[in-house]
Amino acid sequence: MRFYWNGTSPFVRKVSVVLIELGLWDAVERVQTNPRDQASGFWDRNPLAKVPAFELDDGQVLFDSPVICAWLDETHGGGRLSGTGERRWRIQTLSALADGAIEGGLLARQETMRPEGEQSPAWIDKQLAIAQRGLDRLDASVAELAGEPNLAAIGAACGIAWLGFRHSRIDWLQGRPRLAEWYAGFAERPSMTGTLPG
Structure with a gap:
């Protein structure tokens, strides 16, 4: 199996954390990729030109991170990160919420990288507000992130870390004490300390 990745993507980090949590980190070939x-030929593997992508032994390529994480958990983790029954849908919904908060932050960052005269402050504010609302809902749902790791918790933790890394002028956990307390504990897991962006 090959894992196409780079070191700063929060979506790559999600897959990395899942690999470590499932004891698979050393079982995959990691290919540093400029998408x-x-x-590089990467576009032949993922025509969307995005990391992460995950190539199976039969040559099939999975993308993007929700699909890869679900596949890894189902085929190698017995579904323990995904939950069952109604809980499975809550975990998927909270995972999508975390991804959406990250996307807001990504779109805001991309806008700030445009020439200054072409940037839209209103667009930046809109995207950062989406990220803030996502964290508000995660704060309200923190009980569902607690306990044994699940895909929602992994996504939320990677999202919080990335938002702090790329938008460091904002205190993302201010006013969210439950989320802050949960994140402080989760961030100490070896799968998180071993995958710091940089």
Whole structure:
């Protein structure tokens, strides 16, 4: 199995954390990838030109992170990160919420990378507000993140870390004491300390 990745993507980090939590980190070949480099041949594996992507032994390529994480958990984790029954749908919903908060932060960051005269402050504010609302809902749902790791908890933790890394002028956990307390504990897991962005 091959894991196409780079070191700063929060979605790559989600997959990395899942691999470590399932004891698979050393079982995959990790391929450092610049998804913007057409000459690398990566676009043939993922035409969306995004990491992460995950190549199975039969050559099939999975993307993006929700699919990869679910596949890893089902095939190698017995579904323990996904939950069962109604809980499974809550975990998927909270995972999508965490991903949406990350996307808001990503879109805001991309806008700030445009030439200053072409940036839209209103667009940046809108996307950061989406991320803030996502964290508000995660704060209200923190009981569902607690306990044994699940895919929602992994996504939320990776999202909080990335937002703090890329939008460091904002205190993302201010006014969210339950989420802050939960995150402080989860961030100490070896799967998190071993996958710090940089």
